[in-house]
Amino acid sequence: MALFEAIGVRKSFGGVEALRGVDFAVEEGEIVGLMGDNGAGKSTLVKMICGAYRPDAGRLRMDGVPVTFRSPRDAAQRGVAVVYQTLGLVDQRDVATNVFLGQEPRRFGFVDARRMRREAREVLDTLRIRIPSVRLPVGGLSGGQRQCVAIARAVHQGGRLVLLDEPTAALGPEQQANVLRLVADLKAQGKAVVVVSHNVDHVLAVADRVVVMRGGLVSGVLEVAGTSAAEIVGLILGDRAAAALDPAGALHETTRGVNR
Template structure:
């Protein structure tokens, strides 16, 4: 059973239909690359998944159970976490404080700093994230380290499905590889990950499946093991030849 399913999801903004009946699913321990040109509907779908938007039609399911997300808090309570491009980190606060942001442990009414630092070190060690000290402010970290801290926060705060918005954008080659390695580690730990990206090579490096959107619809799906960068680009541009498995059932039973 898929961890997450969106079935027949539609979303309108005035006279514009941003999503026109989208079916999308993610299995436990699966990395799905979500791709498409600007305006394809990727960002709208991601915001529906994380509860920022409510669909006008269609159904959201977690582990087969229908869900209604009235806010991102509802989605988070179901185990959905999102890391946007701006990361949402507080530069002046420590690494440990950012890992716990909004969920600080307390003792006698005060923030339990010792526990927060100890648990933050444990989280970072488990995810193999190398940071000089959990006491240092995140403003002193590199772009790649900051991205990893944001992902660690998403996992620590209960994310079983982690949505990553352009996680390697604006990073150097070494930092990009660190983030891609972290995505692989999340898969090994059974987390489901959706990577929204324009970088075809990075998606093919870490994803199990690639889902391509065009004009508010899913225009195609490819298994990474049997596709090429050229084929994925063709789907994005709308000139890829139809493949036999484009209309085949997903693991959840819906059509691509």
């Protein structure tokens, strides 16, 4: 049985239909790569799964039971952790506070800052994230470091389902490899992971399945074991793939474009 399922979900923003009837499922111990061109609806689906948006139509099920999330906090309490594309960090606060955001350890009613800093350091070390001090405000960190703090928070929340929206986009090669290793670790712990990515190589490296979206619909679901970068890119591009598949090798260029 799927840990989490979305069935026929729809979401519009004014006149824009971001999701036009999407079916999506992820199992325990499975990594799903969610791919698709800009504006395909990936982030909207992620926000639907983590309780930030309510579907206009369709249903969500967790362990086969219908669920309605009132808020991301509600979803988090039921085991859905998320790292948004925009990260959702509080720039003025330090690294430790951001790792714990909303779940700060307390002692006699006050935030236990020492314990929070110690545990935040442990989380970062476990994830092999290199940040000089957990007392630094995250606003001053590099893009990659900020990304890592956001991931550390999601991992620390301890969800059964972890949603990562473009977790490697802002990272250098070493940190990218770190994040991919982290994703594999989550799977090894039996968690379900959804990774949104434009990088076909990353998805092929870690995912079990690839779900490709186009224009607010799922255009294909592929087992990684039986697919290729070219097949995935073909699904991402849809009609435009035919034009890209000319003998001049345009597909190669296109693949690089998607691999940004």
